[in-house]
Amino acid sequence: MTLRYAEDYRPGEVFDLGSHRITETEILDFARQYDPQPMHVDKEFAARSHYGGLISSGWLTALILFRLMLRGFVCQETSLGSPGHDETRWLKPVRPGDMLHGRVEVTEVRNSKSKPEMGFVQNTATLSNQDGEVVLRIRSTAIFKTRMTADK
DSSP, X not given: OOOOOGGGOOTTOEEXXXXXXXXXXXXXXXXXXXXXXXXXXXXXXHXXXXXXXXXXXXXXXXXXXXXXXXXXXXXXXXXXXXXXEEEEEEOSOOOTTOEEXXXXXXXXXXXXXXXXXXXXXXXXXXXXXXXXXEEEEEEEEEEEEOHHHHTO
């Protein structure tokens, strides 16, 4: 990732984050440890449920999107974390074998009034499946160093 400060992000700018194929093993391993609901860990139960089969934990799906964002949107050298997410929506179930594709659009950029060495980059990140259906949408804010920091 190219060195990018808060001011280098532009509203309307879109970042293609690449893809990730989710596996049954990932779904089961994650769910057994962190989200052991039957639709995530029990194939027979999941098949009889309204999901019609095993599905990923929404939290695993969100972490896959986050990993893609770290590779294709977040500049590690200037990132200062995030104050949080404004919206997280799981729109469709994610199933073993799905090819997930990430995308981020910058919606607003502003410098901090009280801490001019940091800027806020609001964005909407989506994860879509192989059929182009959005399975996850997250609206959040990332904090990045400003160019003022580079001058120090």
